[in-house]
Amino acid sequence: MEYFLQQLINGITLGSIYGLIAIGYTMVYGIIGMINFAHGDIFMVSSFIALIVITALGVTVSTGLGMTFLALILVLVSAMVIASVFGWTTERLAYRPLRGSFRLAPLITAIGISIVLQNYIQITQGARVKPLQPLIADGYTLMTRVDANGEFAVQISNMQILIIVVTIVLMTIFSLIIAKTSLGRAQRACEQDRKMASLLGINVDRTISTTFVMGAALAAVAGLMFLLYYGVIDFFIGFIAGVKAFTAAVLGGIGSLPGAMLGGLVIGLIETFWSAYFSVEYKDVAAFSMLAIVLIFLPQGLLGKPEVEKV
Amino acid sequence: MAHVIDNPVLTVEHLSMRFGGLLAVDDLSFMAGRQDITALIGPNGAGKTTVFNCITGFYKPTEGCITALHENGEKFLLERMDDFKIPKIAKVARTFQNIRLFGGMTVLENLMVGQHNPLMIASNYTFGGILGLGGYKRAEKEAIEFAKYWMAQAGLMHRADDAAGDLPYGEQRKLEIARAMCTKPKLLCLDEPAAGLNPRESEELNKLLLFIRNEAATGVLLIEHDMNVVMGISDHIVVLDYGKKIADGTPEEIRNDPSVIAAYLGVPDEEVEEVEQEIDEIEEGASS
Known part of the structure; x- marks a missing residue:
C-alpha cells in the first residue's frame, strides 16, 4: 500500500511534465492539423536555457529560500520568452510558407527543424550530459511503515509539490484562455473554419503563431521542471520526452486540451507502475502498448470527439 | 445604362x-x-x-x-x-452559399467571434483578459449586449447557449447574417x-x-x-x-427588360434576331 502510494506520487509528477508538453502538440494539431515534431526539441532547448540562466545567476542549494524562489521565477520567465521566440520562428520559417502545400510537407520540415535544433544544441553545448545540483531539497514524509523488511516511508518532495501545483495552475489558466477570452474563441474558430474566421476579421496567421508561442511557453515550463526534477539534461531528451508527450496527446484525443493532460497522466502512471512492479527496461513498451490498445478500441482517444463523416 | x-x-x-x-x-x-x-x-x-x-x-x-x-x-x-x-x-462582411458556422461553438460564441477585433484590443491582446482588468470586462459585457441585440433581431434569443450546429437550417441562415452584422x-x-x-x-x-x-x-x-x-x-x-x-x-x-427575360427564359431560335434587334433599340435609346 505504501509502495503503491509512493509510485502514485511519482507517476503524477512524471505525468504532469508529459501533460505540459502534450498540450503543445494537441493545440497545434487542433488549429492546423499538423504534428509539430519539433515541439519536443523546443522543450529540450528550453531546459538548456533554464540551465544557463540558473548557472549565470549562481543559484545553488545554499541560496536562501526567498532568493531561490525569485531566481526561479526569473529563470522561468526567461525560458518561456526565449522558447516562445523559438516556437514563433519555427512556425514563421518552416510551416507558414508551406501552409497551402500538401499535408506531408510541413511534417517533413518539422522533422528537419527537430534535427536542426538537436544538432544546434549538440554543437553549442556539447554532447555530454549536463548535471545540475538539486536546488529544491527536502520534502514531507506522509506515512512510514516499519516491518520485518525494515522501514518504508512515503515521501513527497517539495520539487514534486512544485511540479504538480505549477501544472494545475497553468492548466487552469490555459483552459480559461481557450474558453473565455477572445483569443481562445478565435483559436477555436480557426480550428473549425480558417477561411470563415478570416472573413470575420480574425488574423489567422497571427492566431496560429500565438498558438505556437503558447505551446512553446508550456514546453519551457516543462523543460525547467524536468531539469530541476532529474538534474541531468542532454541534447537528446527532447526526442524521448517528445515521443512520450505525443503519445499522451494521441491517447487523450488529439485536439483536446483536457485530453492531453489526462493522456500525460496515464502515460506517466503506466510508466511508473510498470517500472515499479515489473521491469524498468520494458516501461516504454508498456506505455506504447497501452496507446495501441486504446487506439484500437477508441480511435478518437480518451476525450477526443469522434470524427463525423460528412456526406 | x-x-x-x-x-x-x-x-x-x-x-x-x-x-x-x-x-x-x-x-x-x-x-x-x-x-x-x-x-x-x-x-x-x-x-x-x-x-x-x-x-x-x-x-x-x-x-x-x-x-x-x-x-x-x-x-x-x-x-x-x-x-x-x-x-x-x-x-465588408460576407456569408456563403453553404452555411459556414462554427458548429461546435454556441450561438452566443459565434456572435462573439464576430467581435474579435475590438475585444482583442480591449483585452490588451489577452494579457488584460487573463488578469481580468476592468476594461476587458466592460468590453466583454458590451460585446455580449451587442450580440444579444442581433440575436433578438434574428429571433434566436432562446437559442443563445445551444451549439450552432444543432440549430435548424433556417435559424442557421439567420445566425450567419447576425454573425456577419456583429463585425x-x-x-x-x-x-x-x-x-x-x-x-x-x-x-x-x-x-x-x-x-x-x-x-x-x-x-x-x-x-x-x-x-x-x-x-x-x-x-x-x-x-x-x-x-x-x-x-x-x-x-x-x-x-x-427584354435582355433579362431572354437570358433567364431563353428564346426560340427563330426569334433570336427579333429579340436582339429589340435589345439594340433599347440600348440605343438608353445611350442617346
Missing part, C-alpha cells in the same frame, strides 16, 4: 476575372448604394459568386478596381487588401441567403434584411435566385450573364 448612385458604399470598376481560358467576369462595373439593398442576379454560372469572391479577397481580380467607401470619405481598395483586413478595416460592417454581402428556406422563413429573412438596411444603416449586396426576395426588397438590381452585365436598374426596369 449604368444606374448612377450618389452615395455608394461599394464601386466596382471594369472588373475582370480570368481562370485560364475562361473569362468568368468580363469588364463589370456597378455601384451599391450606402443604404440600398442591391441584388446581383443572373442564371447559373453567370459569375455572381466570382464577383463576391473578388470583393471579399478570395480571388485577386485579373483587372479592375473594387473600392469600399465609408461615410467619412475614406476609401479602401479591396483588391489590394489581405483577406482578414477586408472585414476588419474596410468593413459592424458598412456593406454586407450575402450569397443566396434564401436558398433552401421555406416561404415563412424567407419572409422572416426579408424582414431581417429590411431591418439591416433601415435601422442598422448598412448596405446589402445579395446574390439571390428567389425572385420573391429579389423583387420584394431590393432597391437596385444588377443582372449578369456569362460574366457580363446585361442590365442594371430598379426592380421595375429589370422586370420589363
